[in-house]
Amino acid sequence: MQxxxxxxxxxxxxxxxxxxxIIGSLAQPLLFLVxxxxxxxxxxxxxxxxxxxxxxxxxxxxxxxxxTAVFTGIEIIWDRQFGFLKETMVAPVTxxxxxxxxxxxxxxxATIQGVVVFLLSLIAGFRPVSWLGxxxxxxxxxxxxxLFTALGTAIASTLDDMQGFQLIxxxxxxxxxxxxxxxxxxxxxxxxxxxxxxxxxxxxxIDGLRWALIGLTHFGFGQDLAILTAVTAVLLAVGSYLFSxxxx
Amino acid sequence: MIxxxxxxxxxxxxxxxxxxxxxxxxxxxxxFLGPNGAGKTTTIKMLTTLTKPxxxxxQLNGFNPVESPDDARKSFGIVxxxxxxxxxxxxxxxxxxxxxxxxxxxxxxxxxxxxxxxFVELWDRKNDLVKTFSGGMKRRxxxxxxxxxxxxxxxxxxPTLGLDPQTRxxxxxxxxxxxxxxxTTIFFTTHYMEEAEKNSDRIAIIDHGKIVARGTxxxxxxxxxxxxxxxAFLSLTGKDIRDEHATGxxxxxxxxxxxxx
Ligand SMILES: Nc1ncnc2c1ncn2[C@@H]1O[C@H](COP(=O)(O)OP(=O)(O)OP(=O)(O)O)[C@@H](O)[C@H]1O
Ligand SMILES: [Mg+2]
Numbered sequence: 001m002q003x004x005x006x007x008x009x010x011x012x013x014x015x016x017x018x019x020x021x022i023i024g025s026l027a028q029p030l031l032f033l034v035x036x037x038x039x040x041x042x043x044x045x046x047x048x049x050x051x052x053x054x055x056x057x058x059x060x061x062x063x064x065x066x067x068t069a070v071f072t073g074i075e076i077i078w079d080r081q082f083g084f085l086k087e088t089m090v091a092p093v094t095x096x097x098x099x100x101x102x103x104x105x106x107x108x109x110a111t112i113q114g115v116v117v118f119l120l121s122l123i124a125g126f127r128p129v130s131w132l133g134x135x136x137x138x139x140x141x142x143x144x145x146x147l148f149t150a151l152g153t154a155i156a157s158t159l160d161d162m163q164g165f166q167l168i169x170x171x172x173x174x175x176x177x178x179x180x181x182x183x184x185x186x187x188x189x190x191x192x193x194x195x196x197x198x199x200x201x202x203x204x205x206i207d208g209l210r211w212a213l214i215g216l217t218h219f220g221f222g223q224d225l226a227i228l229t230a231v232t233a234v235l236l237a238v239g240s241y242l243f244s245x246x247x248x
Numbered sequence: 249m250i251x252x253x254x255x256x257x258x259x260x261x262x263x264x265x266x267x268x269x270x271x272x273x274x275x276x277x278x279x280f281l282g283p284n285g286a287g288k289t290t291t292i293k294m295l296t297t298l299t300k301p302x303x304x305x306x307q308l309n310g311f312n313p314v315e316s317p318d319d320a321r322k323s324f325g326i327v328x329x330x331x332x333x334x335x336x337x338x339x340x341x342x343x344x345x346x347x348x349x350x351x352x353x354x355x356x357x358x359x360x361x362x363x364x365x366x367f368v369e370l371w372d373r374k375n376d377l378v379k380t381f382s383g384g385m386k387r388r389x390x391x392x393x394x395x396x397x398x399x400x401x402x403x404x405x406x407p408t409l410g411l412d413p414q415t416r417x418x419x420x421x422x423x424x425x426x427x428x429x430x431x432t433t434i435f436f437t438t439h440y441m442e443e444a445e446k447n448s449d450r451i452a453i454i455d456h457g458k459i460v461a462r463g464t465x466x467x468x469x470x471x472x473x474x475x476x477x478x479x480a481f482l483s484l485t486g487k488d489i490r491d492e493h494a495t496g497x498x499x500x501x502x503x504x505x506x507x508x509x
Pocket of ligand 1: 248259262264282283284285286287288289290291329
């Protein structure tokens with residue numbers, strides 16, 4: 001228990017100490033929110049969609065959770081490069097625990113990030129339909145964060161240098177984000193896109209956030225939670241397995 | 249306490265460690281010497297569960313690191329050749345992290361952390377981030393960290409690299425005291441021959457992945473009819489500089505080493 005706690009704590013300390021990373025990871029969602037929110041707002045309104053900022057904000061919250069989570073997951077590559085990974089790998093602690101502590105830490109950081117972006121979106125004019133919705137929203141954020149931290153860990157366990165990072169960016173994070181319904185409604189999409197969106201776990205995270213914050217849902221909140229939980233469990237298992245196979 | 253049988257590691261076609269055999273007794277200080285790229289670190293990695301042997305077996309405190317890595321890991325502590333600190337944490341946090349991972353109970357942990365950090369003269373820098381430390385200071389912290397839990401077997405891969413003589417002597421005193429009190433087994437590598445001669449009970453010399461000689465310092469000198477361990481070492485391993493098959497990390501290591509000397 002204590003070992004999981006200290007690994008979790010390390011993740012939080014590293015995050016709170018890297019000002020550049022915090023600012024950078026907040027500037028990006030803000031930019032998306034302002035540029036897309038105000039840029040597409042009028043068209044969205046004309047098309048009968050209502051207030052685009054209302055629709056977009058949960059998507060952007062989901063985006064920042066996704067980015068932060070994957071990033072903390074693939075931090076393993078850094079740890080490997082800078083040697084610290086060795087220190088944890090020879091410790092008399094099962095690798096399952098190590099993976100678990102790290103992942104919980106990463107997920108906590110990503111959830112905090114999601115909440116901060118939620119607060120930022122308030123400045124941009126977003127209003128949740130009910131403040132109580134923040135609780136289910138945080139639950140969804142945490143599940144989504146766990147899922148993608150585990151995914152990042154799983155992928156990073158199979159890579160041994162920084163070059164892999166760009167690959168993950170282009171072939172995992174970007175498609176997951178753009179095909180998730182973060183930016184557009186999932187109703188009435190071409191079947192192919194819809195099919196892809198159905199296989200994108202972030203779709204359920206964002207759908208869950210929309211349900212919690214603005215009362216809109218495509219899949220239904222129950223299904224969102226069920227799928228997020230199931231995928232998270234699978235990725236944690238896969239991630240732990242790959243992590244335990246790391247050789248240095 | 250440590251037993252390697254036909255231990256071999258191949259990286260693709262290249263054989264880094266070639267079917268070596270050795271045994272280290274409980275409470276023994278064993279020096280593992282060899283030129284750059286001989287296979288010392290690779291051997292230590294196989295002994296400490298960081299990498300799997302291509303063939304051959306290891307027994308560590310009675311456990312096989314491949315079959316029961318968790319039991320094997322409970323048996324040893326290690327100071328790595330390369331840096332393995334977390335730069336973004338403070339010196340004290342690095343120690344605390346290690347202590348918790350190794351299950352050192354809180355009161356004892358806090359006591360030892362203070363004692364060891366004073367011992368390596370870093371106590372007044374305890375709240376500074378490790379990234380603000382000099383190379384030698386980081387090295388000292390790594391050693392202090394390695395000594396924090398008292399393992400049955402201690403691996404030290406060039407522990408004194410870049411350390412001043414004061415700290416080096418200090419460290420050895422501490423280690424020998426530990427061995428006396430707790431019967432710790434020590435397996436170390438170094439490129440300083442006086443250090444090996446002064447501190448080890450037995451020595452094995454590895455070159456090109458093979459053990460080319462073993463025995464006490466005296467026996468090695470006798471075998472080669474030389475009068476210093478350095479001369480014996482050179483006569484056993486030849487005089488040419490080793491740069492075969494060096495990886496990027498090795499180059500960096502070489503550079504770092506040159507820096508510190
Ligand atoms: N991951 C790896 N992939 C390929 N070759 C490797 C790898 N690690 C080590 N080697 C090679 O194996 C050989 C032995 O390396 P090792 O690090 O064990 O040497 P060493 O005896 O510790 O040397 P040094 O005194 O420089 O630390 C070297 O030729 C090295 O290039
Ligand atoms: Mg080495």
